[in-house]
Amino acid sequence: MKTQLLIIGSGVAGLTLAVKFAEKFPKKNITIVTKGNEDESNTKYAQGGVAVVLDEKTDSFQKHIEDTLIAGDGLCDKTVVEMVITEGPKRFKELMVWGAQFDVDQTGNFDLGKEGGHSQYRVVHHKDITGYEIERALLARVHQLENITLLTHHFAIDLITEHQLKQVSENIRCYGAYVLNQKNGNILTIEADSTVLAAGGIGFVYGHTTNPIIATGDGIAMAYRAKARIKDMEFVQFHPTALYTNTEGSAFLISEAVRGFGAYLRTKNGDRFMPNYDERAELASRDIVSQSIDKELKKSGDSCMYLDCTHLDLEAFKNHFPNIYQTCLEHNVDISKDWIPVVPASHYLCGGIEVDTNGKTSITNLFACGECTRTGLHGANRLASNSLLEALVYAHNIYKYHCNHPISVKNKHIPDWNDYGTSIPKEHVLIKHNLKELQALMGDYVGIVRSNNRLKKAIIHLDVIYNEVEELYRTSKITTTLCELRNMVNVAHLIIGQSLDRKENKGGYFNVDN
Incomplete structure (x- = not known):
């Protein structure tokens, strides 16, 4: 199978790039492969929203830049931070053109939220299911474009480089990927002029995570085996407030926006401990809140801390966070009188495949965007709600690069996948x-x-x-x-x-x- 653009992953990064490329080049083929359903990605589970400066009378690019740099603890690439934040409003408005809807207040202005590490209200959201709404709008647009082929339940096994061609080269190139059709077990050889990894995060490497079970680091692992540069993998961000239950696997996220709404973190004895660790208290950045909870748990031997929402306006809470309210009720937690049991859980990777501002990796004709990348935006710790913004901006940058630098690859004889001598695993x-x-x-x-x-x-x-x-x-x-x-x-x-x-x-x- 041949395609001009192969995109591995169907979250906000991959879908945004596919839509832009398809609209600009209606005669070129775009193929998206995704291992689950078309909407199953980390994007779908993003509750908080998109951090973006939309009104420079009440906010400023400079404040958002400073907040990002402070959260990144000195390891952000300042040029990248400035680029992403100043480009952000344009990219966000494109989402609205494609049909994504966001909450407004009674005056018709965006109902902006505030999350940990932010000095201003600047998070645009759709209730507490922002990622789900963005995914819905992007998929609707994808299905309107005839030159996009979306292959669901197709798992990318490995990138095709000189290694598979039995060639030795200083300059490694990517020629596509081997992809498993999960329904019939066949392995496709997909040749592509350009390949883009938009394969999401690594949360499931940790048993306790807010990520879906598909977040197994596939894009990073494929790039690593192909000898791409991988950086800053030590910076795994733990979300401070995942709903504590006795079950293993994916944990339900209690959005940071709930603390922005006024909720307090307490020990089982009712003590508010965050003011002892940071003057921003519950609105300190995620690294500080997670490490503080970890210290308190080790000190007390308790299994969880608690998020107290009992003093908040119940109707306003239900309007802002209907999904969180309902899920808590299903776990026998009535937020009007009960505290929500919470623990930190693996949430986001700040490092990954190293890319430049055009989304280019160290391998020729291989690009990457979204959570599987290390762009320099997040540094040592991601500022809340900067991830969707980063995905939008880098998808656009990859698209612009292809507009200015058309890529075509001479036909190569690429061998089919060889599984001679293997058998179906019995164990x-x-x-x-x-x-x-x-x-x-x-x-x-x-x-x-x-x-x-x-x-x-x-x-x-x-x-x-x-x-x-x-x-x-x-x-x-396989x-x-x-x-x-x-x-x-x-x-x-x-x-x-x-x-x-x-x-x-x-x-x-x-x-x-x-």
């Missing part, structure tokens, strides 16, 4: 066991607070898992669960290795030995 239990081992390892040894001793032990344990998984991969026919596990092992290796390399605590990274 599925090994995959499940190693997944649980990996998630426990990351949660216990590579969590919010780390130490050199735990990180070194993590490497030893990870090597055992790695060897088992690679043996399975060599001898088994399955999605096996490939995801292999990708997560690669991602864990990067997080641990780059954690040990960092000798200074910054933002979301805290090592007791530094």
Whole structure:
């Protein structure tokens, strides 16, 4: 199969690029592959909104830039921060042209929210399901464009580079990807002039995460195996307030906007502890709030902290956060009289595939945008609601680059996927066991607070898992669960290795030995 543009991932980054490219080049083919349903992505679960300066009388680009730099703890690329924030309003308005709707107040102006680390009200939202609304609008536009092919339940296994062509080259190029059709087990060879990784985050590497189960770091792992540059993987952002339950797996997110609305964090005894850690109290940046909760939990031995909304206007809360209100009720928490039990959970990766301002990776004809990238915007810690903004701006930049630098690749003889000598794995239990081992390892040894001793032990344990998984991969026919596990092992290796390399605590990274 041949296509001009291959996009791996169907979140806001991938869909925005597809729409722009398809509108500009109606005779070129765009192929989107996504391993789940078309709308299943981290975008869909983004509650808070888009941080954007829309009125310079009440806010300013400079304030948003400063807030981002402060949150990033000295490791942001200032040029990138300025570019993303000043471009933001234009990119946001395009979403509205495509049909995305956002909340307005009684005067008809945007009903702006405020989240941790922000000095102003500047977060545009659609109730507490902003990502879901953006995904809906983008997919509706995608389906109107005839030159976009959207392949759902197709899993990208590996990028095609000189390695598969049995060639040695200093300048690695990408020629497309091998993609598994999950419904019939066939493996497609998709040749592409340009390939774009928009494959989302890594949350599921940790057992306790706000991400959906598809967030297994596939894009980063594929790029790493293809020898792309990967940076800042130690900066895993933990969201301070995930709903605490006794069940494993994906955790429901209690949006930061709830604290922006006036909720307090309390111990089980009712003490508000955040003012002891930061003058911004509950509205400190995520790294500070998560580390503070972690310290309180270790001090008390409790399983969770609590978010107190009982003093807030109930009707206003239900209007702003209907999904959160309803989900709490389903867990027997009535926010008018009960505190919400919360714990930090793996939420967002600030590092990833290194890209320039055009979204170009270190591999020729391979681009990347969205959470799988390291752009320099977030530094050591992402400012709340800057991620959707980053995805919109970088998707646009990749599109503009293609407008100014058309890419066409000479035909190469690309071999089909070779699985000779492999068999259908009989021991599925090994995959499940190693997944649980990996998630426990990351949660216990590579969590919010780390130490050199735990990180070194993590490497030893990870090597055992790695060897088992690679043996399975060599001898088994490809399955999605096996490939995801292999990708997560690669991602864990990067997080641990780059954690040990960092000798200074910054933002979301805290090592007791530094």
